[in-house]
Amino acid sequence: MRNIYISLRFKVIVLLFILIASLTLIINESSTALIHEKTREIFQQRLDLLRESIKSYWESEKNLLLNNAMLYAESEKLTNYSSYGLYNLLQKEVERLISKTGFHDLKITLNNGMTVSSNQSLITRGQPLDMRDTRQNLSLVEVQNHEDGLYLAAEVPLHKLGEFIGRLTLRRKLDDSRMKRTARNLQAETAVAVKETITASSLAESYRQELAKEHLLNSVRKEDVFNIRFGNATWSVGRVNIAKTADGEQVTIYLAISQEKMLSLVEDARMRNLSVTGWVLVIALIISVVFSEKVLLSRIRELRDGANIIAGGDLGFQITSVHGDELGNLARSFNRMAASLKLNRDHLQHYVEHIEKLANYIQNILGSLKTCVITWNIAGHIETANQAALHEFSDLFPTLEGLSLKQFLSKLPKNSRKEIIKGWRTVREPGDRQFEIEINPGSHASRKVLQGGFSLLLDNERTPYGLILTLSNITQRKIIEQQLYHADKLSSIGQLAASVAHEIKNPLASIKTLGQLLQEETQPEDSRREYIDVIVSEVNRLNMVVEQLLKYAKPEDSSFREIPFAEIIKPVMSLVHHESERHRVALQADYPADLKVFVDSEKLKQVFLNLIFNGIQAMNNGGQISIRAHKESESPWVTLEVQDTGAGMSSETVARVFEPFFTTRQRGTGLGLAIVKKIIDLHGGKIEVNSEPGKGTRFTIYLPQKQEG
């Protein structure tokens, strides 16, 4: 089963939340039940209190009525008007007094039987009061039950200067409005009943009928407290027998309280509890979050951050807040682990530094070597190549690492490929087999000759796991060797040519001398004179050939020095100026101003003279000769070019153009280009010719630069 990731924080928060929530809910339920019970108790107490209060209220109502009646009885106007027969004024006065007071009526009955009432417009005359009745001087309050309702009446004696003159009766009707007032004061619905009738009530009519039914039933049950349904609500009703009417009938007051209010109070309390619970839960959640953050997660995060810091390489990190608990132990272990890691890392760092030094040392050796060192793996791919190798092969490959043998060989000349393959195959054979390879990416200027061989790359167990190819650049040595070879060869030819020339030159001098004598002795119009002139001319030409041959073969001293190229070419250009113009040949020189060459300047001038004259003679109808000189920055060669737009040469002619005495002109000596070749060879350089018939000819000369040191 796959483990589901649940964060520790979430677990802690949930655990704490569940704990606090459970506690809160238990407290909430308990308190709600307690509130419910307490509310019911208070409600019952309130009903009991109301039943007691209504008695006091009733008494206060009676006292209020009685006090008012006594106040009215003390009115001077009432007593004066009563005493002095001003009954009409008395009538107006009692009406004025009773208006807007809430009392039902005020009645004065005088000794003489005259009765004045605020409710009657007529003053009635009845039987005189019985003055013998001692109760006439008493005050009383009683409940009167009339057809139109129940009345509370206060009756007091009326005196004028201490003499009893009649009785004053003040009445209040116990009607619905009075019950509503009572209900407002007591904050409970009230109803008053006499016999089987509810005479007044603050209740609505439908509720009053329900109460009337209950009143009839209760006359049998005699319950002081009971419940009743008014509409959809349950009401608690308390019954109090408050008084008896003047006729002896029981007056009962009902007090009704809706349980809705109590229930709504309980509901309110429950809702408030729920609200409080909600807030507690929210606070609990916050506390859980804070607790988990402050007490647990921050410390775990500290451990995590410490691990990240250590993972980042800072092994010196230590957790500072280490408490005396499990997380504290974990922090201490963490610190020990970090310290141990740091120690090991330091050791390792020491070894690595040592190895790096060694590697750098080897790398420096390899890098400093002028010998190319290329390592191959068993699969035939180049793994490493030192700086020298990269330099030597830079014209062929931008990089060597990763090249296969096939890719490496693809850009080498055929002979070089054969040598390398042969060396590869014979590497395991005993002996040190060396070979030379030539790399020539383009012109002769970049031609290199490398010498080296393969050797096995062995591991500690002497097991081969690759090959090492070492190559040394021997180009310069080869040039020197070639120069020596040519010098030696020319020396032999020169000696031979000099001996031959000396042998020829003496007879030629005798022939020439004799020829000239003959010219002098022969008249110009002499027919033999033409033959004599031919003899002298041919002798001169032959003598010139001999001179050139001697010049060609003569081992001359060379004076090499570094000289600006301009100092060589400018005199040459001046020298051939007239000749070129005569043949309508334009001369153009293109070379860097700072170009210097290490040459024998006089000999190199001879080279350019020969090549330019050769070009001029090749262009019978005019043309252009371009002279260019340049040097590549990394190349050991300076390249000189002379190009004409003449008739060009066939390939057969090109193959023989540098042979002495080979010429295509009738009067040429065939030694001009041979001398050029000789001078170039004398410089250790090389001359190439590219020509096609009809497209002109280009001579390219490669001269070695001055070797530093």
Add this chain to the structure above:
Amino acid sequence: MILLLISLVITLCPGLLHGASDGSVGLLSRIDFAPALLEMISRELERTTGRHFSLIFQPVEASGSVNFSDSLPLMLVEKGIPETMIPEGLEKTELSISLVWVLAAGKDVTQVLGSQTLTLDRFAALLAELRQNDPQRFPWFEPLLSKNTMRNFCLLYGEKSQKASTRRHRAAMFHQQPHAAAMLYRAIEAELLNPLSVEADLGLAMEVFAAGDADFVSYWIPQSYLTNSTLWPVSLAGASFMPFPLSGNQTMLPRLTLNLWKAKDQKIESVIPADDQALINSSIIELDFSSETAWINSSYAVNYDALIVGDL
């Protein structure tokens, strides 16, 4: 008394019934006018001038001083009041209102009386008859607490001498007594005059009469009411006014004149012809402020005390 002690300003507002007020008229008099009487004066002034005014009563203190709460352009001033008590800048006009002090009879008694003249004997007999018919009520009521009422009774029926004690005739009827105090005392004693009269002022007396609790009561009315009953207010409908009967079938009519004074820039004139004095049969006693005030200061207490304590 209250009216004399405080500066009572009563503003009647008949304008609510008759339209907008044309201003206020001050009333300067020693009489303790009841509201009903002030309303009658106001109506009479309106009838005389054709303009409606609000009356502002300015009672004269017992000391004779007056505190004017405001300067008024028109003022009714009781005849005889010294001009020094009248605000400066006012001048007397030809207009005046005469109030007469009469005996008012209730509706029932008026029907009994018919057109016959009320003599003193007839008055006494009628009172006795009324008392007999209804022993629970007193037929006659007087505001004897009012000094002017007492003065008028003394004017008509004589006053008790301060020096010599007048002999009381216990056997004689009230109207046969030698002076007013004895007459009134005897009437009370005979239960013809309501005993509450000695504590009643003019206002209470008019209320008692209006309520029908007395058949006779003295009354101040404009003199024009005597000859023109159409001027009477509705509350007096069915009643009748007559001069107090004196012995020898004589009648006398105390009259108080209120002259109208005005500011010099005020224009006011009468819109009705003067009352025909010939229509009044009774002898007129012109009441004068100075003599009445002097009597009140000197003799009222003696006569009232005699009435109260029976020192006759």
